[in-house]
Amino acid sequence: xxxxxxxxxxxxxxxxxxxxxxxxxxxxxxxxxxxxxxxxxxxxxxxxxxxxxxxxxxxxxxxxxxxxxxxxxxxxxxxxxxxxxxxxxxxxxxxxxxxxxxxxxxxxxxxxxxxxxxxxxxxxxxxxxxxxxxxxxxxxxxxxxxxxxxxxxxxxxxxxxxxxxxxxxxxxxxxxxxxxxxxxxxxxxx
Numbered sequence: 001x002x003x004x005x006x007x008x009x010x011x012x013x014x015x016x017x018x019x020x021x022x023x024x025x026x027x028x029x030x031x032x033x034x035x036x037x038x039x040x041x042x043x044x045x046x047x048x049x050x051x052x053x054x055x056x057x058x059x060x061x062x063x064x065x066x067x068x069x070x071x072x073x074x075x076x077x078x079x080x081x082x083x084x085x086x087x088x089x090x091x092x093x094x095x096x097x098x099x100x101x102x103x104x105x106x107x108x109x110x111x112x113x114x115x116x117x118x119x120x121x122x123x124x125x126x127x128x129x130x131x132x133x134x135x136x137x138x139x140x141x142x143x144x145x146x147x148x149x150x151x152x153x154x155x156x157x158x159x160x161x162x163x164x165x166x167x168x169x170x171x172x173x174x175x176x177x178x179x180x181x182x183x184x185x186x187x188x189x190x
Contacts, residue, residue: 002061006054013048057086060118081121088114101167101177105160112156119149 017023027045034040061082088110095107123145167177 002054002058004058006051006056006058008051009054010048010051013044013051053086053090056089057082060085060089078121081117085114085118085121088117099178101163101170101179105163105167108156108159108163112152112160115152115156116149119145119152 017027027043027048029041029043032040032042092107092110092114095103095110098104098107123142127139127141129141170179171177
């Protein structure tokens with residue numbers, strides 16, 4: 001339900017932009033006035049982002065439900081883990097879209113942790129070691145999610161090290177670690 005709702009919201013935003021301005025995913029800024037708080041400028045692309053978030057959380061819940069195998073019902077532990085994975089993915093993507101390279105590194109690390117938790121949760125309940133040969137097929141733990149989690153840990157570590165080296169070099173050259181802004185082809189340099 002969450003997956004389908006997110007797909008409808010994201011696709012609806014794209015089609016609405018196509019119908020109103022002729023451009024797919026056309027966005028504007030809406031000024032929201034609240035009685036007590038100051039006026040806020042909200043980009044309409046926020047609707048698309050909420051739809052994508054709904055898709056990611058719905059997909060994570062669906063993967064946990066499907067790959068859990070023997071767990072037909074969503075219990076409190078699975079729901080808590082799904083919400084944690086969704087929160088880590090959301091925070092990681094938010095930090096990844098930042099201009100500061102240190103925040104980008106933190107976003108990559110959070111995405112790596114979320115991926116590891118999702119992979120380990122998809123492995124189902126713990127079982128006997130698969131290499132011992134003493135237990136039957138149904139009683140052993142699935143080694144594939146564990147192997148994929150180890151691979152994700154190595155990839156996250158390597159990407160984090162590369163990004164930290166880039167942030168360090170950027171700090172040495174520019175005295176800050178933010179990504180510099182460049183004007184487009186139609187704009188002049190300040």
